[in-house]
Amino acid sequence: MTEQLRRFKAEIFQGLAHPVRIAIVEALCEGERPAGWLTEHLGLEQANGSQHLAVLRSKQIIVSRKQGNQVFYSLRDPVLIKVLEILRRYFYAQLAETESLMRQVKAGAGGARR
Amino acid sequence: MTEQLRRFKAEIFQGLAHPVRIAIVEALCEGERPAGWLTEHLGLEQANGSQHLAVLRSKQIIVSRKQGNQVFYSLRDPVLIKVLEILRRYFYAQLAETESLMRQVKAGAGGARR
DNA sequence: TCAGTATATTCGAAAATGCGAATTTACGAA
DNA sequence: TTCGTAAATTCGCATTTTCGAATATACTGA
Numbered sequence: 595m596t597e598q599l600r601r602f603k604a605e606i607f608q609g610l611a612h613p614v615r616i617a618i619v620e621a622l623c624e625g626e627r628p629a630g631w632l633t634e635h636l637g638l639e640q641a642n643g644s645q646h647l648a649v650l651r652s653k654q655i656i657v658s659r660k661q662g663n664q665v666f667y668s669l670r671d672p673v674l675i676k677v678l679e680i681l682r683r684y685f686y687a688q689l690a691e692t693e694s695l696m697r698q699v700k701a702g703a704g705g706a707r708r
Numbered sequence: 709m710t711e712q713l714r715r716f717k718a719e720i721f722q723g724l725a726h727p728v729r730i731a732i733v734e735a736l737c738e739g740e741r742p743a744g745w746l747t748e749h750l751g752l753e754q755a756n757g758s759q760h761l762a763v764l765r766s767k768q769i770i771v772s773r774k775q776g777n778q779v780f781y782s783l784r785d786p787v788l789i790k791v792l793e794i795l796r797r798y799f800y801a802q803l804a805e806t807e808s809l810m811r812q813v814k815a816g817a818g819g820a821r822r
Numbered sequence: 823t824c825a826g827t828a829t830a831t832t833c834g835a836a837a838a839t840g841c842g843a844a845t846t847t848a849c850g851a852a
Numbered sequence: 853t854t855c856g857t858a859a860a861t862t863c864g865c866a867t868t869t870t871c872g873a874a875t876a877t878a879c880t881g882a
Contacts, residue, residue, distance in 0.1 A: 600730045604726050680790055681717045
């Protein structure tokens with residue numbers, strides 16, 4: 595069971611492991627959107643956008659609803675937003691850390707080291 | 709900047725997008741561990757374990773500390789544990805949903821549908 | 823029915839990933 | 853220095869991912 599859980603988690607991560615797909619998820623935080631709006635909003639090729647949506651669908655990260663001519667997508671579970679938020683904080687923490695490191699290096703060593 | 713943030717997130721997700729690497733991170737929740745312990749604990753080939761550690765290192769998810777003959781690994785930022793916990797809850801929620809769906813299908817339709 | 827729009831799927835090529843076998847590097851002890 | 857252990861790296865190969873171009877599908881309205 596624990597192995598199955600790990601596979602499940604890995605699948606979710608794999609689904610989110612692309613900047614475009616993260617952008618899609620972020621856009622869907624605002625609410626349901628049609629596929630066309632997403633691809634246009636993100637400046638993607640039609641096919642490419644659809645492919646990324648297919649990946650997210652296959653990992654059950656998003657769900658679709660057909661209405662007339664178009665397909666509306668939404669997050670299956672908004673809990674994933676929390677994950678992205680955590681990572682945003684993590685990102686800035688790391689940025690700050692790297693910056694202070696750079697300052698140290700600059701201040702400390704006079705020239706380039708070999 | 710927002711694009712850079714998305715790339716950063718995607719890198720983290722990419723780093724976690726493998727059951728073995730998730731197992732490594734979970735093991736490191738308990739605290740620092742030497743590389744050898746991890747590969748043995750998870751039943752991996754020595755090289756393979758080292759490769760997965762290299763991936764996690766390259767994404768800055770773990771950090772290493774050399775002591776004598778061995779290399780100790782630890783999580784760079786335990787906040788990632790939270791992410792895994794969220795996904796565990798998410799997993800069980802989805803499981804429950806799927807189960808209730810199965811029950812509905814079983815109860816509703818008499819036989820296999822085509 | 824036919825034409826038009828929205829979306830999905832297929833195909834082929836390039837790139838990235840995952841793995842075990844073999845090799846290399848780094849370290850401690852004799 | 854030489855040996856033995858821990859870990860990293862390299863290599864070759866199979867699999868997967870990513871992308872754009874082309875094609876197919878589904879629906880609407882005339």
